[in-house]
Amino acid sequence: MIKVYLVDDTELIRTGCAMVINAQPDLTVVGQVGSGAEALRDLAETPVDVVLLDIRMPGLDGIEVIHRLVAAPGPTPKIIVLTTFDLDEYALAALTAGAAGFLLKDAPAADLLAAIRSVHEGSAVLAPPTARRLVALLADRVERSDPAAAADLTDREREVVTLVATGAGNAEIAGRLFVSTSTVKAHVASILRKLGLRDRIHIVIWAYEHRFVRPA
Structure with missing residues (x-):
């Protein structure tokens, strides 16, 4: 409950x-x-x-x-x-x-x-509607990317960050990367720890603020 x-x-x-x-x-x-x-x-x-x-x-x-x-x-x-x-x-x-x-x-x-x-x-x-405008707002807030920000992430963690930033859930990410949902959860936990973030929504904010991903 x-x-x-x-x-x-x-x-x-x-x-x-x-x-x-x-x-x-x-x-x-x-x-x-x-x-x-x-x-x-x-x-x-x-x-x-x-x-x-x-x-x-x-x-x-x-x-x-x-x-x-x-x-x-x-x-x-x-x-x-x-x-x-x-x-x-x-x-x-x-x-x-x-x-x-x-x-x-x-x-x-x-x-x-x-x-x-x-x-x-x-x-x-x-x-x-809020999500679409917020993504555009975040993308415009930072004038340059920060390559060092993602230096501690593995290649797979970078993939997970990109998918989380597009709004994909654990099951969708697992399907696209051909891994289990528990593996996805472990990657998300590692990303949060390495970047000092609180939750998935902050991964999205971080990704756009650092130009790690860009809106389509």
């Missing part, structure tokens, strides 16, 4: 999300609050797997909540930003801070449920 926690200052949004999530056999909402400060107090004592987090809230905004959750001792839950505002700066700030996903509140319920399951399994999730 995947334990989900809701943080949104609009009660109607929380209620609707809770109804959709609790109707699933493998998902359950274990708590919900309307502010970032309440969330931080509650999450310090409530073990959860995935947090659905709004960006604009009274007091602490969603970005600051992400920073504090990541910095807190103990395991950090996977965080999906769920917002009304499809703004590149919000998406980039949230992902850089440590979020594993960025979805709009008008996304279909099926997309929300799929996102929760995906980030729980270690994948990253972005609303498609």
